Amino acid sequence: DVQLVESGGGLVQPGGSLRLSCAVSGYTYSSYCMGWFRQAPEIMREAVAVIDDNGRSTYADSVKGRFTISQDNAKNTLYLQMNSLKPADTAMYYCAAVLSPRGGSSCPTAFHEYNYWGQGTQVTVSS
Numbered sequence: 287d288v289q290l291v292e293s294g295g296g297l298v299q300p301g302g303s304l305r306l307s308c309a310v311s312g313y314t315y316s317s318y319c320m321g322w323f324r325q326a327p328e329i330m331r332e333a334v335a336v337i338d339d340n341g342r343s344t345y346a347d348s349v350k351g352r353f354t355i356s357q358d359n360a361k362n363t364l365y366l367q368m369n370s371l372k373p374a375d376t377a378m379y380y381c382a383a384v385l386s387p388r389g390g391s392s393c394p395t396a397f398h399e400y401n402y403w404g405q406g407t408q409v410t411v412s413s
Contacts, residue, residue, distance in 0.1 A: 287312055287402070288310065288311070288312045288313045288383055288401075288402040289310070289311045289312050289402075290308050290309070290310055290381050290382070290383065290402055290403060290404035290405075291308065291309045291311075291404060291405070292306060292307065292308050292309075292379070292380070292381055292404040292405060292406065292407040293306070293307050293308075293309075293407060294306040294307050294407060295379060295407030295408045295409045296408075296409070296410070297410045297412065298371055298409070298410070298411055299411070299412070299413050300371060300372060300373060300411055300412075300413055301370060301371065302371050302411070303367070303368060303369045303370075303371065304368045304371065304409060305365060305366070305367050305368070306322065306365065306366040306368065306379055306381075306407060306409075307363055307364070307365055308320075308322075308363065308364040308365070308366075308381035308404055309362065309363055310362045310363065310364060310383065311362065313362075313383060313402075317338075317339050317385070317386040318338075318339060318383055318384065318385055318386050319336055319337070319338050319383065319384050319385075319386050319387075319393030319394065319400075320336065320337055320357060320364050320381065320382065320383045321333055321334070321335060321336035321337065321355075321381070321382050321383075321393065321395070321400065322334040322335050322336075322355060322364075322366045322379060322380070322381055322382075323379070323380045323381075323382055323397050323400075324375075324377035324378065324379045324380070324409075325377055325378050325380070326376065326377040326378070329377075331380070331397040332346065332397070333346060333395035333396070333397065334346055334349055334353060334355075334366065334379070335349065335353055335354075335355035335366065336355070336393040336394070336395055337355045337356070337357060337364075337393070338386060338392070338393050339386065341356075341357075342392070342393075343355050344392065344393065344395065348374070349368075349375075352368065352369050352370045352371075353366060353367065353368050353369070354366070354367040354369075355367075364381055366379070366381075368409070371409075371411045372411060373411045373412060374411075375409060375411050376409060376410050376411050376412070377408075377409060378406045378407070378408055378409075379406065379407050379408075379409050380403055380404050380405075380406045380407075381403070381404040382397070382400035382401075382402060382403050382404070383400060383401070383402045384399055384400045384401050384402070385401075
C-alpha cells in the first residue's frame, strides 16, 4: 500500500517560510493526484494545493501566490513551499494521494476523495 511520511513543519514568525516534504513509497498507479491539506481545531479539513502527474496544480485562494506545490518523481517526494506565512496558516498539514479520475478530469479538492494520508506535520505561525 501507499505510504506517506511528512516532515518540515515547525514554528515560524509571520512573513517567514517553510518547506514541507512528503516521502512517498508503495505508490504504483500510473496516474495519480497528490495534495496538501490542512486542518485547524474545529475547522473542516481543506485542500491547500493539489497536483497531477502532468504537474498541473490548483491552489486555495487563501494561499495563491504564496504557496507552491511540486513533486520530484525521481525522489518520490511531494513538496509544499510556503512563503509569506500568516498566523491564519497555522494548522496541521497533511499530504494525501488518490488514483487520478478517469477521462482526464482535474484532481479533486475534497478531502474525502483521497485514500492515502500522511501522519501530518504541525505548522505554527506566531510572533
